[in-house]
Amino acid sequence: MGKLRLFDIILDKPQTVYQAGELITGRVVLELDEPMKMRGLRVLFHGAANVHWTESHSTGSGKNRRTTTVHYNAHESYFEHIIVLYGKAPGESGDNPSHPQGQFTYQFQFLLPPGLPSSFEGAWGQVRYWVKGTIDRPWRFDHNCKRPFTVLSHLDLNTYQPNPSQGLEGKNEKTLCCWCCASGPISATFRIAKQGYVPGEPIYINAEIENNASRKMKASRVEFKQIIAFHATRKTRHSTNTIQTLQKGEIDAGGTESWENVQLVVPPLPPSHLVGCRIIDIRYILNFVVDPSGPAFDLEVPLEVIIGTIPLQQMWSNFSTNMNYNTAYGMGTEPTPMVAMPTAPPQGPPPTNPSAPGAPPPTYAECVFGKSRIADDQDNQYTRGELDYAPIYTYYNFNQGADQGQGQQPPQAWTS
Incomplete structure (x- = not known):
């Protein structure tokens, strides 16, 4: 030049x-x-x-119709x-x-x-x-x-209100119609141990499905979604990003299905609500879905989770004492290995983070x-x-010991 x-x-x-x-x-x-x-x-x-x-927007009709x-x-x-x-x-x-x-x-x-x-x-x-x-x-x-x-x-989960350490549970059911006859209902109960999480932390998913319908269900799945509201003068527009999806297979007519401590690891994401910005708002939803075969609407059970940058104190204690996360929350069984726990993102100097002693040190990773x-x-x-x-957002490696030496590439679950 x-x-x-x-x-x-x-x-x-x-x-x-x-x-x-x-x-x-x-x-x-x-x-x-x-x-x-x-x-x-x-x-x-x-x-x-x-x-x-x-x-x-269109106005008028016929020859006078105009689109602006x-x-x-x-x-x-x-x-x-x-x-x-x-x-x-x-x-x-x-x-x-x-x-x-x-x-x-x-x-x-x-x-x-x-x-x-x-x-x-x-x-x-x-x-x-x-x-x-x-x-x-x-x-x-x-x-x-x-x-x-x-x-x-x-966003410190320890000071967030209402308390995000409380567990969440949702239920829903629906009856499928088969021509002129209604079959029995399908129902789903969906639970997570708490509402608040940080990137790198696993969410343990528990659910039960009862299929009392006369036909099989094609699949059940959990969709982790980011829902953004964009506020402009006189109007708000929403967009939804699917962050990650976990799925199980068919459920026979009259059958049941259980999800027992299936883990979904939160990837690098911005914190909930985008505090300080009045024109953009962010929410995160875990949506449990039962997908019927044939023409029918899905059965859905949504639960809102809060994504923070500073983990709950109970997570610090679990990490520092090497307690089993599953046992600490009274889940009772080992997690189902549907998704591998991620290795740490590329390492860098730890961010300035007002967390208490004993918390796992966060690193950085590019947005998912x-x-x-x-x-x-x-x-x-x-x-x-x-x-x-x-x-670039904070990311906590809660599976530090188990994944040492596994490499620095982001896990496939981040892009599923």
């Missing part, structure tokens, strides 16, 4: 995960083959939430801060300096404000944080370099849904840096 040999932003924290109120430090590295005229070299710290979707596209938008700005590293501030008058050739390093720091929501990427909305370096050149295109980072807002394109209208072909990015 002519005079510009190197233009990069380096954040000092290796995993680039921060909390509200934390100081971000880093540096801009600039290398020029020859002097470059510029208004200034600056970095912009940006944090905001955005919601946007479109809908088509309606845009629904919402925006929250958390910070927008410019630091001048060389030259002039935006809009400042005076002569434009010429930056000398060679390699230069410019240090910067920025204190994150309090009350920030966690980073999040969704279908119709996002919470994004990034720092962008700009070489502002007169009468020429600017050079830009963009570096995203994650902000993680902690992978990377999103974070380029916006201000980015172009001259923007360098990381434009595909996945937020």
Whole structure:
């Protein structure tokens, strides 16, 4: 690119995960083959939430029928801060300096404000944080370099209300119709030992199904879902992501089926509710489903779980004393090995986490849904840096001892 040999932003924290109120430090590295005229070299710290979707609406009829596209938008700005590293501030008058050739390093720091929501990427909305370096050149295109980072807002399950350590149980039944005759009902009871979990923690699933219908059931399954509400002016739109599905096979007419301590491990996810953001809300549902063969609606038993970042105290005690998780909750039998416990995600320095002594040390992992394109209208072909990015969340390895030496790849269960 002519005079510009190197233009990069380096954040000092290796995993680039921060909390509200934390100081971000880093540096801009600039290398020029020859002097470059510029208004200034600056970095912009940006944090905001955005919601946007479109809908088509028709009015009139016949030849007067018209279709219009309606845009629904919402925006929250958390910070927008410019630091001048060389030259002039935006809009400042005076002569434009010429930056000398060679390699230069410019240090910067920025204190994150309090009350920030966690980073999040969704279908119709996002919470994004990034720092962008700009070489502002007169009468020429600017050079830009963009570096995203994650902000993680902690949700402590020990202070969450109502108490997420309490078990949950749901029941449902339905009667299937067979032509003009109704068969017996199918029923399902679904239980989990508690409501609150953190990424890396297993959820033990217990259920009983009674099939008193005159036909077999095709399958029973548990669907772990993320439900997001995007709030715009005058309207709310929802989207659902299926995080993971576990399934068992057929149930004969008049037969029964049991799920006994089947484990579903919570993958790296943002905490429930996205506290601090008023235009995006996140909930997590475990939905137990019985799927009849033939034409009929599924029988469903949903239970809402809370995903936090700091585990319940009882989990700390279990981990530190090497107690069996199953026995500690009085489940009575060994877990059914439908899904292997995951190994730890790629290791990094432990995040700043206000957990009590004895808690398993959390690590970091990219969000289970992978990377999103974070380029916006201000980015172009001259923007360098990381434009595909996945937020990074805490992850606890509760099966540390058993899985040592198993490798660092995410388990298949995360993408099932």
